[in-house]
Amino acid sequence: MNDSVTSQDADRTADASPIVRLDRVDKHFGNLHVMQEIDLSVAHGEVVVIIGASGSGKSTLIRCVNGLEPFQSGRIEVDGKTLMPNGASGKSLQAVRTEVGMVFQQFNLFPHLSIRDNVTLAPRKVRGVTRDQANAIADKLLERVGIADQADKYPTQLSGGQQQRVALARALAMEPRLMLFDEPTSALDPEMIGEVLDAMRELANDGMTMMIVTHEMGFAREVADRVVFVHGGQIVEQGPPEQLFDHPRHERTQAFLSRVLKH
């Protein structure tokens, strides 16, 4: 037990270069300046939670990391590949997406495919894994997120919480080096939030690098290595959860936290 902890820590220090680095990333939607020269690095194995009011640019920020949103200037490095402004990333775009998994607010499962096929599609088509191998991987992952018995069903036959756990398994099937989460529990009924957060917590404990946009402050405090507060397309403040939640320095952070932590 102790051994594995030390070796994991040794790994982290040995590989000190960040897995994600945003370098003066700038993005506009028309007149709206949604990302204002954002600098942000994420270390291997780090769990970064991004918080901020609705419309502050959290989704845009993480969607830039896997190239779902183009940006206008700056650059983004993900695991040694560089995303360039204005969609000029070339081959590295595909390479980045292959190594970065994403879980969406609305799950976005493929409704025409069975749960198992949702999980196996990308490994088969992108990695060239055989159907048998892919099925074995899928069954293991579905078991890990607690829905092994639903593999032959279709997405609409599952509850929201189950669907989101399938979405997580689907992303993990590509063995990503980094996982992005965009409000993974916001579309869920309250009683299903816990099961999804549990699966994410387990993933964090396994050492996955994660960037998470969420309004679940309790979860953020518990799981995050670092919390980043975004406002108006800028990173206003960041730090370890205890510091950011208990001693926010910036008044915008204080105002935001007093609003969301009230209830």
Next chain:
Amino acid sequence: MEFNFQFDWQAAIASLPFLLKGLPYTLLISFAGLAIGFLIGILFGLMRIGPTRWLRWPAVVYVEVFRGTPVLVQVLFIFYGLPTLLGGPINALTAGIAAIALNAGAYISEIVRGGVQSIERGQREAGLSLGLSPPQTFRYVIWPQALRRMIPALGNQGIVSIKDTSLFSVIGVGELVRQGQVYIANTFTALEVYFMIALLYLAITLSLSLALSLLERKGLVG
């Protein structure tokens, strides 16, 4: 002078063998035309919404031209007009198939466009985020879902095109209506013969409807 308003079933049945000689032509024009029209529709429908901007204009022009002119005029143009340009006659059957293909293709382009655009943006994003290339995302994620949604509209277009082939008697293709006209000219049994022709069309269109609803229900597409 005495009129006989009686429907003569025997005359109706007697016309069948002759009428049925037209059935293969009706079916051939319909299904060959629709099959080619489907390919044209996919091509132009995707050009219209694809990433390549300069391909959009030809698609728009094609759809507007062939949707905005009568299929009868189209087939007359192809059969009587085109030979002047090409310097040689065009087979009537070929002209009929071409007219259905081009006409249905225009409508199917719009069906394809609508079907593909109806798929939620998140589906594409999920596919891309998994590392599927844009073409793979289209092929495995968007298209199967779009195709299933397109079935009712495609069935509709199929029925319209099958009925449109009845106009092609004017260029002398021996399809159902043409056969009927020839038969009536000799027997003066218009009531019975057109009734039988109507029944034959209904049999074709109902079979198509049935086949498509089975396909839709069983999810055999996609």
